[in-house]
Amino acid sequence: MVVALNLQAQTSNLLTQGKYSQLASLYERAIETESEVISHYWHLGLAYLLQEQEEAAQTAWLLAMSEASDEETEQWTEELVQILDTEAQRQLELENLQLSWLIRQHIREIAPSNINNILHIIQLGLGLDNITSQDLNDWQVNTLIQQASPAEIDFDILLETLKKLVDYPIPASLTFAEACLAHYTDQPAAFIDTVMPIAVKMAHQLDRPDFATDLAQLCLRLNSEHPEALRHLSCFHSKAGCHSEAIETAKHFFQNCQSPYWQIQGSYILLRAILSAGSWLDLENIVQRHKALIPKLLQDSDDSLNIDSHILTANFFLPYIEDRPQENRPLQNQIAQIFQTNFQAKSSPVVQTGWTNSITTTKKLKIGYVAHTLKGHSVGWLSRWLFQYYDREAFQTNLYLIYQQAEGYQWFEKQVDCVHTFGVEPQKTATQIKADEIDILVDLDSLTLDTTCQVIALKPAPVQVTWLGWDASGLPAVDYYIADPYVLPENAQDYYSEKIWRLPQTYVAVDGFEVGVPTLRREHLEIPSDAVVYLSSQTGYKRHPDTVRLQIQILSQVPNSYFLVKGRADENTIREFFNKIAEDEGVNPERLRFLSRDPSEFVHRANLGIADIVLDTYPYNGATTTLETLWMGIPLVTKVGQQFAARNSYTFMMNVGVTEGIAWTDDEYVEWGVKLGTDPVLRQQVAWKLRQSRQTSPLWNAKQFTQEMEKAYKQMWQRYVEVNFV
Template sequence: MNWKPEAQKFLLENNYDQLTNFYEQAIAEEPDQITHYWYLGLAYLLQNKEEVAQTTWLLAMAGQDQQVEQWTEELVQILDQEAVRQENTNSHTKSWLIRQYIREFAPNNLNNLLLLIKIAIALGEFTPQLLNDWQVIENLQQHQHIDLDLLLQIIKQVLEFPSSEALAFTEACLPYYSENPVTLTDNLMLVAVKIASETLNPKYGANIAEFCLKLRPEYAEPLRHLSYFYSNAGEYQKGIETAKNFLNNCITNAWKVQGSTLLLRALFVAGGWLEAEPVMQQHKSLVLDLVKNPPDDLHPIAASYLIPANYYLPAFEDQPEEYHHLQNLLAQLFQKVVQAGSQELVNLPWKNPQEKNRKLKIGYIAHTLRSHSVGWLSRWIFKYYNHELFETHLYLIHQSLEDNGWIGAEVDGISNFGSEPEQIAAKIKADQIDILVDLDSITLDITCTVMALKPAPVQVTWLGWDASGIPAVDYFLADSYVLPENAQDYYRATIWRLPTTYVAVDGFEVAVPTLRRDDLGIPADAVIYFSAQHGHKRHPDTTRLQMQIIKQVPNSYFLIKGRSDEATIKQFFTKIAESEGVDPSRLIYLPRDINEYVHRANLGIADIVLDTYPYNGATTTLETLWMGVPLVTRVGKQFAARNSYTFLMNAGVTEGIAWTDAEYVEWGVKLGLDSSLRQQVAWKLRQSRQTSPLWNAQQFTMELEKAYQQMWERYIESR
């Protein structure tokens, strides 16, 4: 700016009183020099004398209609330059004030409006309504010359405020990137994934991804995520159709595996089992062909999309040998590609002290430590861990600190990340974590990538799912029941069997129930069977067994609850019920409860819970047992088919454990007809709260910590 040298000195020293005096004197000496008034008004504004500043500027322009436009432009330039200077010194409040006056003089100055948004966000003053108040969208539609780097920055920031205004703003920005859309679409997808994951707002994430397809119809990434977003938002049919579209456009086998995985997920989440069965058969062939003939040019990101390819296979059939054979081969290919793309990080040596008897650093990595099954089950070890012997760190993916207020105060370190596996792995290595525990397994590709990079000397999988098969993972935590004796024959990771149970909790918080029999039209003397599972766990064969139980127990009803497409799941159950001779009116569909606490309370309406097979309940089973409700479960060979079995055994209850389909029906009918037997089981479950290792998280934590110490000793000895 054309400040006088003396004035420049006062400005840089923030000596606004002297600056004001200087220009008052300048005007007295040169009253016709119009720029003196602009600088004097700005000096007043910097002193927060807004009315005096306005008066100074307006009086200078009074009666000069022909020159007002030129003078306004000069004033705006002067104000803009000072606003930039204030921003560069992090004086956001001053910059905010100046830019508000620029908006008064030049309301259509789009760059100024964008900078105002940026400052408002920095000051915590931004609301999406400001986009309307300032007519930002209308100005964008005039296609003004604009700083595209600034615009991209503002788009990403505004989208962090989920709203219709933010979406309208983003849509108005799309034409500015029509000639070079890649940078915008890549950034939009990162925002979409973050928003959908961290704020649990998949519908909003879908809206953002749809913008990417408008600019780049051939861009595969939005389609892949859109199927997830639609399904998670309850728009199941759109999720299925998007997955089909994705698969139909896949050319290479690697992409086809990814596409069929996507379609299986969309179908299973909706409850569309009948359509899913032929897709599963084709999918298995694609995976087998991929691992036998791996491509030479598989990109690490593409490889990460393949690691969950077998997630739904255990829901389809109980064949752990076949599943783990495929998963181990897939995970080996995945790790090879991931490590090849990050050699510098992989080759960086661990600096952990090679000592046996010292305080160990245990790291836990997860995207599930919120209101999620993994969070509910793992939180107890953070409450009870031995601070003298262990230092515990959390590495959280797509979660805010607010999500983990119940856990953050109980650990020594907590780090939050987005989709940056190399950054996460580097942090773990820098923190010198001795034992890294994966709580996600194959439920998240980012976690798998981190584990494949081997950032810790000893790596363990626990809770999230079955073993991932990644060679860099050393151990898989289990107990004597949840895996059969011969499981090590097909597991790549060493199975570490804990002495009692592989998971324990002190209990579950329970709210006030909202379900009553009379509200549902169920007689007081009726027998109520209950099932609350996601659609992918409802295997048709097991559903037929459940219908056979209902048929054989007079005056019985079956309550069905879980996330799935309402129309699809009703059609699914109705068809099977009618084929088994059960009146569909005996099936009652319940909406999902508002939270876990109410769900647990409402379990009290059930006389018997019928478990799913070959994919049992896990947290849902623990909640059932905690509430003292008898459970019927079918035991299989695989991890997913033995969770309820191990929980019942560790609770000291054998009633309801079935080893065949016939036994499953037999137990279901027996418990339905014999009320005294149900009471005995309920009494055992209540007593188990005081005696069972299943409900003793403190003892379990001690057993887990002993396992960590032994793992570390083995590692030191192997060195």
């Protein structure tokens, strides 16, 4: 007994110290004196294996097994597997993934039907990035999972493997997930709660809506009425361009919603699906029903206790459909108030305690920017100038990226002092912002991402500002909303909860845009060289039928004119939509051309040159598209409204000194469209003004704009100090 204990102590020490050669020698000597102790052979083989002497390890094990009876073989195999499993786990804890993987591969050869071991191998293979669909097929993983009884399978390991594998989109990931379904019929929430967050990431972060769709449909096989799976599935379909499926899924989702909270979400998803397709059928009735639900939600205290971030975007599509900020902004403010109150109540109190920032008006201010849009996105294209020109002596600038950004974000990383990247981790993000003692936090996303809104709602910085991404969120935690003299009417403060901070000239400026090589020519589109070409390049969300009708009326009054339509939407739906309106207005649909999206923003800008006049959308104007149009020197016709989204083109045109094309009524919109189409001299004059503006306009002077933003930051901070500490 003493000898055995001494051997165990020695081998344990050698194993811990990683002295595997000495360990092997010790067991070789032990076998010479105790050849009948079968476990010595298991440990000897393991010692060889830890030195990656695989043949020697197998020889040691086979030597012991060669004289075993059937009963002994089964028992000894279990003992060997247990020893190897323990060491594989120890190596994993030491983060020796390759060695742990090697050990488990030998367990698989010894016990090929051990499903828990194979699940471990899959996880290790994913960590080492050396797993393939063929591996899973060769190991018959799906068959083993389906045949395993509940007693044979470790459900914690299965769930963790499922989570990691579906986050690694190889073809076998889906079949693996499907094989797991049978084990979750009695606990569908475990499967769905694991898979759906990954599906959302696949669709929106990794641009794999097809894969996300398949995952959501697997979840619905466990619970065909699961609200989150249905809600997201409709969005996945839209993103994948499967618009009819998106609409049908949204309708099904809405029909299953009972409370005002869920009905509003269902209504939002239905609006999203319809507008993404470019269809406006029965939209007015849906909008009226949607708006009628909001007061019910505000009165329903039971629902408000369970409100989450999805409700913040409930009114996201209203500005695309109607221009009624006096009516819609107060509704948004109330929703945002309820959300913030409930989200703060559910969050860690550590995030919401007081700030430790130095209180002085003469210090170097710390400015933080939180965003998910610093990539191939309008916010990234427009905000980059602020990062390029900021005063590094007066300001420290930090970036808080939500999700790892796509191509292009690396440029931003090089411009700032510090970068932090997070996933869907609002509390962790807010905690970091607070720890960094950010003085002014600038939200670049607003309602385009609920995670950003969650961060802002926790108030991690003393002063918080919304700029650029969308209209204001309405969150009480936001102190200021950046605007200018034109983009919001004078009375806008009456219905904004945020304090409107008007910069002196424009709320955004760029030094210009990079332009590629054009790929469109008139002859390619069978358009005569002397024709007048109108263009509208907007997403289907912005194709309001009333405005499209005005655009077709312009076409009807300008001989030898054509209308080019470009933008994301369902191709068949958008054709039918425009062709029907053209026929109603007596215009031959042959005068319409429907263009596919360009391969890049650079080519898009170059191809704008095919147009004589660009016709803007209403009640949701172009923003970046308008800036690109003006930069390329092309006349624009826009109708001015009351809401922020209906005044973007107006402020840009005022800032370049061009009033030709600014309309305040439907009649003026048509008149300007016809006048610019029939008067080539007027078009030339406007184009000349636009070219000249490149040298004189504040819209094209990003350095001056940056100075105005920095002056605003300093004034905001001074006001904060004076109000709270003087």
